Amino acid sequence: MGIVTESSQFHVLAVDDSLFDRKMIERLLQKSSCQVTTVDSGSKALEFLGLRESDDINDPNAPSTSPQTHQEVEINLIITDYCMPGMTGYDLLKKVKESAAFKSIPVVIMSSENVPARISRCLEEGAEEFFLKPVKLADLTKLKPHMMKTKLKKESEKLAKEENALLIPVIEEDSSVIEILPLSQELESEQHEPMLSSNKRKAMEEVISTDRSRPKYNDITTSV
């Protein structure tokens, strides 16, 4: 599968223990222009997300990723069957909503049985939608706004993070000489005006004696 780079497509994680149902939901999602990853159990879903269960030490096939570092794959929505052996869709929903890292991912539950108590329990636990099987193409159009929300939210969060990293003011001893600019602007002015006005350049050269006083632009990693 490899690392998924951020694209304009939504990426959905589909969970169902039935091969038949996985094939159906996969095609439905593809037809709705989504990228799909299917897994056959709740625990595999958590593994994929990077949220491994603490008692999974006996599993030799489990990847050894920690929740903090597993940010290679971005999931915009989880759609899961309710009735699954081991971890039910409801259990999976709870685990996702309890996790700080993933609770913002919308979760949708599917079930072949129309049990009102089950439906309300799932919605109360934070499920965005509850679909009765068989799921139709029309049902999936309801999901776009939910996925859009998290995608936009994530993108703006990322942008905000990058801006904050760059807004550390330059601390100089002779502050009367140097105009303290937000670094993003400083970078910009350097890019657009490689030849700074002689006054400013001179002032900067006077003050800058060690590397320490000047932030190292090269160290700022931005992820696109």
Added chain:
Amino acid sequence: MDALVAQLQMQFRDYTISLYQQGFLDDQFTELKKLQDEGSPDFVAEVLSLFFEDCVKLIGNMARALDQTGTVDYSQVGASVHQLKGSSSSVGAKRVKGLCVTFKEYCEAKNYEGCVRCLQQVDIEYKTLKTKLQDMFNLEKQIIQAGGIVPQVDIN
């Protein structure tokens, strides 16, 4: 050739409509067709294949569970019926699904004769559907071989 194509297309249309009218297929089959496109040109055939394999497997499970001399594990039978109900519902196999609903009730009531009857019926029903769908696919093939395109059939 055009006359042949037109004739085949009409046959196909009539045959498809009859399958819906006789209750072999329902709306969900129409939904299934929507998922087929140039990217997945054989999707319907693939899914139906999976479905019929499921039928063989699950009916086998049910038969074995009902064949226990002594106590029958109705929950085991019920579990297989539940699965078959799900997949038949997903492909639009209306009659098979209907039988599964009845079958499930007999399981819950632990009605042995009822279960055995349903098992026999569901076996006949899926095989009948398989034959009908094969006939439909053959008509599609003939149309394409005659140089035509398979028409979209509007079920009303």
